Amino acid sequence: MEQAIVKREKLRFQKELDVVKKEALEESAQKAQERFELQVKRLTEDAVAKDEQNKELLSELTKLTDQLRLSKKEKDEAELSMRKKLAQEEGKIREDATKKAEEEQRLKIVEKDKQLQDALKSNEEMRRKLQQGSQQLQGEVFETEFEELLVKQYPNDKILPVGKGVRGGDIIQEVWDRRGNYAGKILWELKNTKNWSEEWVDKLKGNQRDITAEEAVLISEVLPATVKNAGFYENIWVTKQNFVVPLADTLRAKLIQMYYVKKSVKSKDQKMEILYDYLSGVEFRHRVEAIIEAFTNMQDETEKEKRYFQNKWARDEKNIRKVIDNTYGMHGDLKGIVGSMLPQIKGIEMLEEGDSE
DSSP, rough: HHHHHHHHHHHHHHHHHHHHHHHHHHHHHHHHHHHHHHHHHHEEEEEEEHHHHHHHHHHHHHHHHHHHHHHHHHHHHHHHHHHHHHHHHHHHHHHHHHHHHHHHHHHHHHHHHHHHHHHHHHHHHHHHHHHHHHHHHHHHHHHHHHHHHHHHHOTTTTEEETTTOOOOEEEEEEEEEOOOOEEEEEEEEEEEOOOOOOHHHHHHHHHHHTTSSSSEEEEOOOTTTSSSSSEEEOOOOOGGGGGGHHHEEEHHHHHHHHHHHHHHHTSSHHHHHHHHHHHHHHHHHHHHHHHHHHHHHHHHHHHHHHHHHHHHHHHHHHHHHHHHHHHHHHHHHHHHHHHHHHHGOHHHHHHHHHHHO
């Protein structure tokens, strides 16, 4: 019975245990389901919260990315602007440096050019001085040779060299015949240059008057265009060196002949003789030439002034004509605009009358 009771109690206990187990299992499953649902809910809520958080994070991340992109863009733009500015500054610095270098180079070139010009100028001045010295030396040599030639060729004459800085040409030749009679003077001027100058003529004629010489001769290898080798030019004689002796012979013979012509008429009345000597003498001729030259110069100046004032009057008349024409035109324009309301301008009728005349 005990065994039966134990067995029965075991069965009952087993049944109860199964029920309890079943109930426990059901309760456990329900609780597990609830816990699972709760956990799922929590997880869902957590997921939603995390999703919201992720969205917020994503939005913030997007904003931050945009900000970073904008910042990077601004940084890139700033860097690009800085590079441009640096490039511009660098270009400006390079340009300034280039300009400075070019200016320094230009100044160096100018300095070199100036040094070169100064050197060339110094060389030119040295060459000119040497040339002048050579020409002067050549002139002095020729003057000495010519003086010796006159002394040798005309032993009866007195050859008087004129000192440097003294008015009166280079050499004065006093012509004396074989009998010791004085016939007159020949003034010689020697030039050794490459260009002809008209100032030589006036200077020589002035020297001729100062010493009262009958004849004046200018010796030069460069002659006026109208004279080929030798000739009479502006009341003086001009000749090249090769024709000096024939010209000197001619002038000397002329002076001696004139002396004997004057001597042959000395038997006339004293006053007529004095008057004749004066009128036929070189002094009277020089005075007349001086008067004629002065009168010619005055006449030239008068002609120049006359031509100047004629041109000036023509220009003034042309300008006055323009003023009158423009005044007529302006008055006509105003009259066409204003009509009869334009007041009468005093003087217009006088201009019209003068124009009609």
